[in-house]
Amino acid sequence: MKISTDLAATDRRGMLAQLDPEQWDRLRxxxxxxxxxxxxxxxxxxxxxxxxxLLLLDGIAVRYVGSGPSHRQMVALQVAYDFIDLHALPLQRLDHDVATLTSATLAVFPHDALQRLVTEDKELALRLWRMTLIDAAIHRQWTYRVGGLRALAGMAHFFCELDYRLVSSGRGGEDGYRLPLTQLDLGDIVGISEVHVNRTLRQLREAGLCTFQNGFLQIHDRPGLSRTGHFDASYLYGGDAVP
Known part of the structure; x- marks a missing residue:
């Protein structure tokens, strides 16, 4: 009973907005x-x-490639209402580790039940596929951020993307959002050293764009932060959500 009550109270926000109400009812x-x-x-x-x-209902999860503290690289970050491993349905295993960053609440969907559902409901199968494709688009931007942007632009791009995704999932705010990342984590995400992270955060603060302090990102100038990060949210396909 607790399960159905929890999921019944879940809005179609974030990635779940890709499903119409009837599709979400069948899935949950x-x-x-x-x-x-x-x-x-x-x-x-x-x-x-x-x-x-697993569907992430609350919290933040991350994906890592490699093993051991000196060889492990963060390659993705998941927020509320993301399926963190839907691609495991056809693959049956993953090529990376998945871990929580914060306390997290996860809904479990057995593959045999999912397989029956996507076989019977082709439209829902396409919607789930679409969610994995958006996830892949986010991965490509991660690569672009690390390889194609300098430190200041890369950090601004990441903050803008996460702001967009957290607002979409109902976890963001007008002034910013909680971000329980260390400077070492931010270095992983942007592809710079921990020392360079500290300098980059100071530049963003002094430019009046945002302040990252005590696990909270306060955004002072969203348009300016977007310009600095060359951020274009079209790859998140938020405007194409199902009404």
Whole structure:
């Protein structure tokens, strides 16, 4: 009963806006469990067989490639209402680790039930596929940010993307959002050293664009931050959500 109550109260925000109400009703009926996971906890390890996919209901999760503290690289960040491993449905395993960054609430969807649903409902299958394609578009921008932008623009681009995604999922605010990342995490995301992160954050603050302090990003000038980061939200396909 608790499961259906929790999911029934879940708005179609963020990635779930790609589904119409009837599709979401059919999908949420397949949830077999809801799990609460502590922060900085590994959820799945690269190569292990997976028989379910997870929908993030609250918190932040991340994906890592590589192993060990000196060889592990963050390659993606997931927010509320993202499926963090829907691509495991056809692949049956992942090529990366998945972990929580904060405390997280996850809805579990068994693969056998999902497989039956997508076989019976082609339109819903296309919608789920679309969600994985948007996820892939976010990955491409991550690569662009690390390889194609200088530190200041890359940091601004990341902050703008996360602002857009958190607002879409109902987790952002007019003034900014909670961001429990260390400077080492931000260096991973932008592809710069921890020392360079500190200098870049100072530049953004002194330019009057944003301030990152005590795990909260306060945004002072959204248009200016977007210009600095060369940010174009079209790759997030937010305007194409189902009414």
């Amino acid at each position: 009926a397949l949830c077999s469990d809801i799990r609460n996971i502590p922060p900085r906890t590994t959820i799945s390890v690269a190569g292990e067989p997976l028989d379910h996919s």
